[in-house]
Amino acid sequence: MDYRSAGVDVAAGRAFVERIRDSVETTRRPEVIGGLGGFGGFCRLPTGLKRPLLVAGADGVGTKLELAQAHGVHHGVGLDLVAMCVNDVITSGAEPLFFLDYIATGKLGPEAMAEVVEGIADGCRQSGCALLGGETAEMPGFYGPGRYDLAGFCVAVVEEDERIDGRRVVAGDRIVGVASSGVHSNGFSLVRRILEAENVSAGTMLPETGQELIEALLTPTLIYAGLVRALRRSGLPIHAMAHITGGGLPENLPRCLPAGVHGVIDPASWVRPPLFRWLQDRGGIPESDLWNTFNLGVGFCLVVPPGASAGIIDACRNSGHQAWELGMVAAGEPGEAPLAGMPY
Numbered sequence: 001m002d003y004r005s006a007g008v009d010v011a012a013g014r015a016f017v018e019r020i021r022d023s024v025e026t027t028r029r030p031e032v033i034g035g036l037g038g039f040g041g042f043c044r045l046p047t048g049l050k051r052p053l054l055v056a057g058a059d060g061v062g063t064k065l066e067l068a069q070a071h072g073v074h075h076g077v078g079l080d081l082v083a084m085c086v087n088d089v090i091t092s093g094a095e096p097l098f099f100l101d102y103i104a105t106g107k108l109g110p111e112a113m114a115e116v117v118e119g120i121a122d123g124c125r126q127s128g129c130a131l132l133g134g135e136t137a138e139m140p141g142f143y144g145p146g147r148y149d150l151a152g153f154c155v156a157v158v159e160e161d162e163r164i165d166g167r168r169v170v171a172g173d174r175i176v177g178v179a180s181s182g183v184h185s186n187g188f189s190l191v192r193r194i195l196e197a198e199n200v201s202a203g204t205m206l207p208e209t210g211q212e213l214i215e216a217l218l219t220p221t222l223i224y225a226g227l228v229r230a231l232r233r234s235g236l237p238i239h240a241m242a243h244i245t246g247g248g249l250p251e252n253l254p255r256c257l258p259a260g261v262h263g264v265i266d267p268a269s270w271v272r273p274p275l276f277r278w279l280q281d282r283g284g285i286p287e288s289d290l291w292n293t294f295n296l297g298v299g300f301c302l303v304v305p306p307g308a309s310a311g312i313i314d315a316c317r318n319s320g321h322q323a324w325e326l327g328m329v330a331a332g333e334p335g336e337a338p339l340a341g342m343p344y
Contacts, residue, residue, distance in 0.1 A: 016110055016136065020117040027124040027131040031097065041132035043098050043155075051160035055094040058153045059084040062246075063188040067195075068218055069147060071202060074112045076220040077150065078119020079126075080185045083221035084245070085154035086127045087300065090228045091241040091256060093164040094156035096129035102151040103136045106143035116150070119220075127225040129154065166240040166256050166303070169329055173239055174309040175253070175263055177326030178316055180299030182275055184221040186246040187293040191217060194283040208274040216275050224300045227319045231302075236311050240303035244295040251292065253301055254334075262334045263303075265327040273297045303329060 017037065024036050033042035045052050061068075061080045068077045086096050101120050103113060113136065124131045143149070183191065195213075198204075204213045224243075231238060240256035253263045276296050279285065290296065302323075304312050309325055316323035 016108060016113060019110065019114050020121075023114075023118045023121040024131045027099075027121050027129070029097070029128075029130040032130045032132065036133065038133075041098065041100070043130065043132060045157060046095070046097075049157065049159050052157050053094075053160050053163060055089045055092050055156040055158060056154065057085045057088040057156075058151065059088065060149070060151050061185050063192060064183075064185050064218070065149065067188060067192060067214070071214055071218065072112075073218050074115035075119035075122070076218055078116045078121075079123040079220035079223070080119075081150050081152040082120055082123025082127060082154070083223045084185055085152045086123070086129065086156075086223055086225050087221070087243040087245075089154050089156040090225050091164070091243055092156075092158055093162060093228070093232060093238070093241075094158035095229070096127045096154055096156045096225055098130045098132035098155055099124050099127070100132055100153040101134035102153075103134065103148055104139055104143060105136070105148035106138070106140050107145045108136065108138050109146055109148075112146070113148070116148070120152075123223060126223045128229065129156075129225075164238055164241060166258050168239040169256075169258055169261060169303055170239075171261055171329055171331040172306055173303050173329040174306050174325055175265070175327040175329065176302040176304060176309060176312050176316070176323055177270065177298040178224065178227065178300040178302065179222075179270075179322035180244070180295045180297055181222045182219040182273070183217055183279075184245070184295055184299060186295070188217075190283065190285070190293055191279065194279060198282050206274060206278060213278070222299050222321075224321075227300075227316060227321050230319050231312065231315055234315055236315060237305055237308050238302055238312070239305065242301040242303075244298050244300060246293075248291050248294055248296065249298060249301075256301070256303065257329065260333070261329050261331055263327055264330050269326050270297060270324055298326065301326065 031044040061077050121131050202214055206213045206216050242252050242256040244252045280290050313323045
């Protein structure tokens with residue numbers, strides 16, 4: 001008996017590392033020291049920072065992986081992995097520095113794994129961070145053949161005096177919504193149940209759009225790092241930011257607001273994308289569950305002073321992101337000062 005007969009091909013693993021080397025190299029930042037293959041990755045802090053704070057985040061892609069693997073779509077979930085981590089750390093105004101990935105699989109499928117890593121590298125390039133390293137583990141008997149799971153880890157840096165933490169938020173501030181690209185990477189346990197109940201196949205079309213439903217669901221999560229970078233460089237004031245992930249607006253918007261205020265969202269301020277209408281209709285999802293599961297077309301929120309709202313929206317659109325005034329910040333805890341709309 002040897003390791004290969006037990007299900008782990010060391011030679012294939014080495015060949016895989018060589019295959020992804022060029023993709024990883026394209027994400028390199030000036031602060032990175034050394035190359036791929038060491039026991040650890042090295043990265044200097046950017047120069048010119050007086051009191052740098054490191055901001056770290058970790059996440060995965062969830063059961064979206066089940067749908068992606070069933071349909072042979074691997075590049076997109078690599079993008080998702082980066083997006084889910086990067087979009088969290090940038091809410092503090094931090095600049096993404098580097099990213100690490102962990103891929104666990106039953107048996108290394110070089111083509112699929114290379115597509116995943118190329119997607120991760122693509123996400124890192126979009127974010128402006130280096131793919132500093134990672135780990136690929138073959139775990140036969142634990143994962144089935146062709147199955148894999150992903151975890152990602154991002155480290156960013158921000159000047160302590162310039163971090164965004166919600167402390168400047170006051171009643172009257174405006175909440176700007178930035179569009180999502182779809183379901184992103186949350187709620188797929190519910191999505192998959194609906195697909196099974198509806199016997200959805202690869203050729204099923206999404207009404208109103210002419211797009212295949214599976215393609216719409218597997219659209220990668222938007223990465224907002226470039227947008228936040230552009231807004232920060234513009235000097236436009238931002239009091240708080242929120243990444244709208246699992247739990248939707250009701251769970252994620254309050255995370256960026258200080259005590260004593262709450263957000264009031266106007267549901268009529270945007271048109272809910274057809275994909276979410278299809279999911280609600282076919283799944284019979286109660287309205288409250290829909291809000292607490294999906295982003296409903298809002299992937300990111302910016303809390304800004306009233307006079308800055310129009311400039312922020314214009315800057316978002318100039319960066320290629322659809323944006324609009326989603327609501328406002330009101331005094332008191334949710335329910336203390338009822339206003340039109342939905343208080344969070």
